[in-house]
Amino acid sequence: MVDNIQIRSAVASIIQAIGEDPEREGLVGTPERVASMYAELFMGVDKDPREELTVGFEAGHREMVVLKDIPFYSMCEHHLLPFYGVAHVGYVPGDDGRVVGVSKLARVVEIVARRPQLQERMTTQIADAIVDGLDPAGVAVVIQAEHLCMIMRGIEKPGSNVITSALRGLFQRKPASRAEFFSLINASRS
Ligand code: ZN
Numbered sequence: 504m505v506d507n508i509q510i511r512s513a514v515a516s517i518i519q520a521i522g523e524d525p526e527r528e529g530l531v532g533t534p535e536r537v538a539s540m541y542a543e544l545f546m547g548v549d550k551d552p553r554e555e556l557t558v559g560f561e562a563g564h565r566e567m568v569v570l571k572d573i574p575f576y577s578m579c580e581h582h583l584l585p586f587y588g589v590a591h592v593g594y595v596p597g598d599d600g601r602v603v604g605v606s607k608l609a610r611v612v613e614i615v616a617r618r619p620q621l622q623e624r625m626t627t628q629i630a631d632a633i634v635d636g637l638d639p640a641g642v643a644v645v646i647q648a649e650h651l652c653m654i655m656r657g658i659e660k661p662g663s664n665v666i667t668s669a670l671r672g673l674f675q676r677k678p679a680s681r682a683e684f685f686s687l688i689n690a691s692r693s
Contacts (some may be wrong), residue, residue, distance in 0.1 A: 641673025
């Protein structure tokens with residue numbers, strides 16, 4: 504739970520510190536708006552993504568499952584500006600053949616995204632949550648994102664993507680599994 508009152512006073516201080524008038528009509532409600540928005544944007548701070556994976560079902564499925572283009576919005580922890588894009592998540596079920604609904608994987612991505620984040624750490628946290636929660640034979644996560652802190656300051660042009668990946672188990676050991684995952688996530692992409 505974020506501290507609504509503390510955010511409100513901090514945002515009011517920032518408005519004042521940049522030389523603006525916190526009482527001005529357009530700004531007077533801003534601390535309150537930012538506080539309630541942060542409650543949403545940072546709802547993943549005190550949540551454990553592994554809890555989303557406890558309700559699985561034994562499908563006896565032993566082949567790769569890939570969910571691609573999961574949209575996400577996160578906040579860069581260095582600048583508190585958004586970075587956003589898509590996550591691709593693949594796994595091969597473990598010996599028990601246990602799988603989870605695709606919405607659960609999307610929920611794991613959302614929880615991990617809604618924290619002050621680094622793209623690299625977000626990628627590993629998703630992979631590790633699935634390893635811990637599902638005990639699969641392997642997990643692969645790829646994230647493509649644009650960072651407003653880079654684009655707005657002119658460090659990078661809009662449209663330039665940062666790509667990160669995390670591979671666990673089978674995907675580390677078997678080049679064929681890795682190749683299958685990457686060909687699936689690149690399918691129908693020009
Ligand atoms: Zn940044």
